[in-house]
Amino acid sequence: MNTSQKYWQSTNEAIPVQTKTILNEYLLSLKLANKAEVTVTKYRSILERFFSECTISIEELTSDDVLKWLNKFSQGKKPKTVDLFLSVLSSFFKFCLAEEYKEHMVIKKRWRPNIPQSLPRYLNEQEYASVKLVSESLSLRDRAIVLFLFSSGCRRSELANLSIEDIDLDRRTARVIGKGKKIRHIHFSLDCALLLKEYIQSRQDDGIESLFVGRFGKPLKGQGIYHIIKKLGKKAELNHSLHPHSCRHTFATNMLARGADLEFIADEMGHANLNTTRVYARIPTEDMIIAYQNRMG
Structure with missing residues (x-):
């Protein structure tokens, strides 16, 4: 199987090597947890965007760094999109805490936008x-x-x-x-x-x-x-x-x-x-x- 076919692996060259190694460990953990391919692919895409634009090493990354990126990213975005990105980032950094790549959580709950729960779209x-x-x-x-x-x-x-x-x-x-x-x-x-x-x-x-x-x-x-x-x-x-x-x-x-x-x-x-x-x-x-x-x- 070619690397390009492995949906749980990132080959994004814009991401620092050490960061990419940790990212791929996280993506593999999702696959081993039986997460759907479409879910792992979505998570990979979101994290690739974040780490290709915010290239500070995971060890040195702070909440201020993430918030600075988030404020820029959020411009013109729907609250649901921002919430999805924050949810993925939160999941990733919880993994980093568990694996001792980070000592403190860099994602804050107060950053999550308030999204009223909408009714499902159904046919009358x-x-x-x-x-x-x-x-x-x-x-x-x-x-x-x-x-x-x-x-x-x-x-x-x-x-x-x-x-x-x-x-x-x-x-x-x-x-x-x-x-x-x-x-x-x-x-x-x-x-x-x-x-x-x-x-x-x-x-x-x-x-x-x-x-x-x-x-x-x-x-x-x-x-x-x-x-x-x-x-x-x-x-x-x-x-x-x-x-x-x-x-x-x-x-x-x-x-x-x-x-x-x-x-x-x-x-x-x-x-x-x-x-x-x-x-x-x-x-x-x-x-x-x-x-x-x-x-x-």
Whole structure:
């Protein structure tokens, strides 16, 4: 494997050698902790930017040095972006403390911006109906993907990693590998099961283990799923973008409207912390009542 393929290693030449050695130790620790590749890659990118612009050695780096960089970086940035960078830097320097590369924490909690918790972006009843109607014109594979996302609430990375063996059509369950390599079983609708059965049969024993396959006979990646859903949102003429995570939020909202308790929804979605799921309980009461009445009568 080439160094460029090792997402947990930095080869940025603008970073001092000693700093890069410690950085790569930290990135490796993330990989060994089963952090998702996309997470490790994001952390690496953020830390590479910081250390390529702030080239003071880790041993000599002070809070004032970090704050000076942060003030310059924050100009014109959204609070969420600043908060993400601070979160990554905080994680890295906690590692440095544990490994005795630093004696004191250089990131201060008071630097974190106040970010009001926003409601998840989900489809209301009319938007959901419009998307489902437009999806009927999609290919068999894409219809199965759309229904799977809306009826299971899984993440697009979980969907992309599914194999045919992970699917139990009779029980309408799927074995997915979530964050931290945690395995859980999720459920999907009867309509989705029928489409999956038809799609799998149409594959004619192509010898590919992945559940969903791209145009050139290779496993469909997360980016491909993203484009399918985004294109669907445009076809449905929504007044906002549609993403796979919107399907996940819509699933949770619909489950709550049907009377499912938060613990069940958390298990289905793979939330390790129930507080992550509780945000759905904050959705405006009027929307919940309308959604419930439309589904349950």
